[in-house]
Amino acid sequence: MTLDPLAAYRWMRLTREVDETIRNLWLTGQGVGGTFNQRGHEAIAVGPALCLEPADVVAPMHRDLGAYLVRGMTPERLLAHQLGRETGPSRGRDANIHGCGDLDLNIIGFISHLPQSLPVAVGAAMAFKLRSEPRVAMTWTGDGGSITGLYAESLNLAALDQAPVVIIVENNQYAYSTPIEQHSANPDIAERSEALGVVAVEVDGNDIEAVHKASRKAVNRARNGGGPTVIVAETMRMLGHAIHDGFEYVPDHLLERWEARDPLTIFEQRAGEHGTTIDQLRAIDSDVAAEVKAALVVAQGSPFPDPATVTDGVWAG
C-alpha cells in the first residue's frame, strides 16, 4: 500500500480536530472525568494504521486516537465514549480513550496498566500464526512503556514465535513528567529491543511518510512470515500528559523545536512534492471541521446508559 497523501492528511487532520474538540469541551467544563492529549502523535498513530488490511488487528494505547479513527471508529462514537454515553463502544463503562475496543473493527481496547496491550497484541499474532492466517497484529507503546518488564517479556515471546506483530514505540522522550534519560539507563530503545531478538528500526515519528514506509515494510515482513518488528518513532507530546497537567516540565526550547516539526505542518510544507495543493488541504480542513462538529452534536445528544444496566456485560456468553 502506497500512501495516499490526501488520505494521510485527512486522517491526521481528523485526529487533530477530534483532539481539539475534546480539549475544548474539557477545558470549558463540559467533559466527564479526565482525558489525554494527542497533539504531536498524529503521524505515529495514523501512518502505521494505514498499512493494515481490515482483517488485521490493532491494540493502540492512550496516545493513538488516529489509529482508532483509521480503523473505523467514528468521531461520533469516540466522542460519545469520552462523554460516557450509551452509544460509545464501551456503553459508558470505560473512560476517556481506555477500553475503546470493538472486535468488529478489529480494535482491542486498552487498559491503564502499561504496556498491557503489548502481550495481548503478541498473543493475537501468535493466534494468526497458529491458524496460518495472513493477518498481522499492530500495537503501540511509549518510551516509558519500553522500559517495563512486560516490554521485555512480550518482545521475547514475539521473537521466539516469530509472530506477525508490529510494535510502534512512540518515543516522545517523556513518561509523564520524567525524561527518558531519567527512566532508561540506556535510552536507545532500538538497541534494547534488538537485544531481545527482534528487528528494530528508527524513524522520524513526525514524518508520516517515513512512519508509513517503515510500517509498511514491517507489516509486509510480518505477513510473509518474517516475524516481529519494533519501530522506534521519535516525537514530542506537545501538550500535557492529560488535560489537568500543567506541563511545566518540558523546556521551552524543546517545544519550539518540535513545534516547527508539527506532523501536519511538515506534511503541508511538502504538499507540492505530493502533487497536492494547499487548497485541497484547506478543503479537507473544513470538511473535517464540519464532520466533527456534526459528530459532537450527535454525541452530546446521545443518551447516558440506564443505571439499571450497570451489571450487564460482566459475563460473556
Next chain:
Amino acid sequence: MTLDPLAAYRWMRLTREVDETIRNLWLTGQGVGGTFNQRGHEAIAVGPALCLEPADVVAPMHRDLGAYLVRGMTPERLLAHQLGRETGPSRGRDANIHGCGDLDLNIIGFISHLPQSLPVAVGAAMAFKLRSEPRVAMTWTGDGGSITGLYAESLNLAALDQAPVVIIVENNQYAYSTPIEQHSANPDIAERSEALGVVAVEVDGNDIEAVHKASRKAVNRARNGGGPTVIVAETMRMLGHAIHDGFEYVPDHLLERWEARDPLTIFEQRAGEHGTTIDQLRAIDSDVAAEVKAALVVAQGSPFPDPATVTDGVWAG
C-alpha cells in the same frame, strides 16, 4: 582478595558434601518436603561469595548453597533448616533452601518467585550508595530468570543509580526442563544485559578461578563507585532441577561433556599449578566429610518447632 586455593577447594567440597548429604537423606525418605540439587554450581556460588567483605550483602537463590556456606551459615543450621527444625534460620517456617536468610550474616532469604532476589539486592545496593557506605550487594539468578521482565526492570534500576551491585547469572542452559534456545529468543544473556546499560562479562562458571577473578573485578568496581556488573557464568546442572525430577531431558552427550568439567575435578587437575598437593585435598575431603556428618547428627537431634509458636514472627517490632 586473591583466591586461597585450599580455601576455595574446601568451600566447594563442603558444598558438594552438604548437597550429597541432603540428597541421600531425601532419596532414603528421611527428608521433609522437596529439595533442590546443587551439583555443578559449586564454583559459581563459592567463587563470587569469596570476594566479599563481611559487611557486604548477598541474596542467593536456590542453586547457591555454596554462597550460604561461605557467608557463615553453618552446615548444622542449613541441615536443620531443610529438616524443618527450630534451630534453622527460619525456625521451620520456610522450606528447603528458601527463606534461608540471616541479617547477622548479611544473607537475604529468597522467595520462589524468580528473580525476586534481584530487585531486592539492587535496593540494598541503592541503600549503600545513598548512605555512602562502602558496601556491595551480590545476587544470583538463572538463565530462566534472565528472561523475566523483572530482570530487565532490576538491571535498569541498578544502571540508573549506578548502584554497587554484582549480579551473577548462572547460565546452566536450562530453566527446569526448558533449554535456553526455547525460552530466550536471544540466548546471549550478556548482550541482553549490556543493552540495559550495565557492564556484562562472560566467564566459565565451572572454573572457580575465572569466576573469582571476574567477581573480584566487579566487586571492586562496585565498591569504587563504578556501578553494577552482570557476570554471565556458563555451567550445567548435573542432576535434576529438584530431588523428584527424573532429569530425562538433558542429552547424555551434554552431561558427559560437563561431567569432565566438574568444578572440583578441574580444580584438582590444577592442584600443582596452585602449589597444593592431592594429599592436601584428600585431607580436606575427610575433614569436610566428618564435619558434615557431625552437623547432620546435631541437625537431626534438633527439635521441631512448637506448634504453639505458629503465629510468632508474622509481625516485626
Next chain:
Amino acid sequence: MAEGTYLDAISAAIIHEMERDERVLVMGEDVAGPFGGAFKVTKPVAERFPSTRVRNMPMTELGFIGAANGMALMGLRPVIELQFADFISSGFDSIVQFASTAHYRWGGAVPWVIRAPSDGNLRSGPFHSQNPEAWFVHTPGLKVVAPSTVADAYGLFQSAVRDDNPVIYFESKPLYRSLKGEVPEGDAPVPLGLAEVARSGRHCTVVTYGAMRHEAMAAAEELAAEGVELEVIDLRTLKPLDMDTVASSVARTSRVLVTHAANQLGGVGAEIAATIADECFTDLDAPVKRLGGLDVPVPFSPPLEDAYRPNAAKIAAACRDLCAW
C-alpha cells in the same frame, strides 16, 4: 470409565476438550513433551497433540498470560498451566486487570482457563502451598472453580474450557495422586455454579471445597458414630457461588460451619459466612462458624503446617461445639 487419579482426570479432560475443539491449546512452563509439566499433567496431552498445541513458555507469567488474553480475543481457548498456584501473583495484571474487565468494558470475550495447582499438607512451604482463590472471587469478571473429586476434576474442567469467560481452575495438589475413582469419558461437563450435597445430614451443615471436602467427610463419619449427622456441601465453584443450595441446607440444619484451607481472614469463607448470616438469619440456632488457615504464610515444618491447617479433627470439634450451642 476407567479407574484413575484426580490428576489423570485432568489430563483426560484436557485431551477430550482438545479433540473436541481445535481452538483449545495448552501453554505454560515445561508443559511440552516429553517432559509434560512439573506434575506431569500434560505428559499424555503432549504425546497426543502437536507441539503447536502444547507450548512451552518462558518463565514470564505476566507476558504469557497477556499473550493468552490476545489469543482468547482472537477466538482460541488457551488452557494455561501454572507450575504452582502461588505463581499466579506473577501474572496478576494480565488476569485481574485485563482479562477480567475486557468484556464489561468493550465486549471482548477472553475465554481461557488457568490451571493453578494449589493447597498444601505436603510440607512444601510458603510458596508451594498457597490457596489464593479469595483474590479472584473478589475481582469482578472472573469465574473460579475448585474441584474436589475425580469426576468433578473432569467435568468442571470441561465446563471451564467451554465457558466464554476467564476461569481460574484451582487444582488440589494433595488430591493429585492420593484420590482415585472412576474417570469419566467423553462429554461429562459439570455445570459451573452448582454446589453438591456430598453427604446429607440434619444436625449441622459444613460448607467447604477442595481437599477440605474429604476432611469434612471424615469428620462426618466420626460424628455419625456419636449420633450427630453432618450435611456436607461441596461448593465446587467459588464464583459464581451457589448460595441457594447452602441456604436450603441451613434452613434444615440451623447450624453451619464454613471451612477451607486458605487463610481464614478475608477468605472466601468470610463471604459465605456473611451471606448465610444475613440471608438465613432466622434459621440459625447458633452463630455461623468459620475454620480456615491461620493468618500466617503457610509454614513448612510439619508441626507448624498442622497447626496452620484445618483437618477432620478440627472440623469435628467445631461441629461438636456448634451442636452444643
Next chain:
Amino acid sequence: MAEGTYLDAISAAIIHEMERDERVLVMGEDVAGPFGGAFKVTKPVAERFPSTRVRNMPMTELGFIGAANGMALMGLRPVIELQFADFISSGFDSIVQFASTAHYRWGGAVPWVIRAPSDGNLRSGPFHSQNPEAWFVHTPGLKVVAPSTVADAYGLFQSAVRDDNPVIYFESKPLYRSLKGEVPEGDAPVPLGLAEVARSGRHCTVVTYGAMRHEAMAAAEELAAEGVELEVIDLRTLKPLDMDTVASSVARTSRVLVTHAANQLGGVGAEIAATIADECFTDLDAPVKRLGGLDVPVPFSPPLEDAYRPNAAKIAAACRDLCAW
C-alpha cells in the same frame, strides 16, 4: 495547627517524618521536584529535601517495590507513591510474596509504606477508581490503613512510617481536596489498629472507613431527623482490625450495617460481617447487613458509577430497613 486539606495533611506528615528520621525517603513515578507527583502530594516534600530523598522511578512497579524491599531490609524506610492504587497489582509479587513474608520466614523486617491513592466518584473509570484493600487484608504479614479525616491522614501516616512492617496506606482521592480541617503539627501519631467512634447512637451501628465515613455521617444526620440515632464507626485501620470497638457498639445497638466503596463480594466487609455474626450472635436483633460496590469493574459514566457505589441515601435506606426489622 493550620487549616488545610486531606492532601495537605499527607504532605505535611511526610515532611515531618523525613525531618524526624533520616532513614525515610520517598520514591515513585514523577514524585520528584518540581513536578511533585500526579496529585502534587510530594511537591512540597521535593522542595524541602534533596533529590536523593525524593526519587523518581521508571514505570516499573514490580522492580522498584522490589528495590524498596532491599532498602527497607538495609534499614531505610521507603515511602512509595503509586500514581493510583489501581497500579498496585503491577507490583504484586514484591508486596504479597516478598515483603509480607520476609519477617515470618527468616526475621527480615521490611518497614515501608505504600501510598495508594484509591477510590472513585470522580468519573475516572475502571482503572483510576479501584479499592483493592481486600487483597492485602487477606494476605498475612501486611498492615492496611485507610484514613478518612485530615487528622487521621496525618496521624496514621506517622504511625505507618514508624511501624516495622510493610504498611499499605490507602489515600482517598475523593477527599484529597474536598475535605478540609486542622492539619496537626509535629508528633501526632494515631495508633494503628484502633477504630474511632465517629458518632454515637443507640439504634444501629454503621461500620465503615475511607470516604464512606462521610456518607455514613450524612446518613446519620438524615436519620436523626427521623428519630433514629446511628452510631458510626470508622475503622481507620483494616489490618489489624479493631473488632473490640465494633463488638461493644453492636452489643449496645443490636443492629449493624457494614459499608465500603470497594466491591462488596469478598470485600473487607465480608470479614467484618462474618466476625460480627459469629462473635455478637446473641446481641443481634437483625441480620448483619452489608452495602458495598456491585460486582462489576468500577464504571465510568455518572449514572453507572452512581448505581455501582454506596452513598448516604443508600446507607440511610439500609439502616431504616435494619431498624424496621
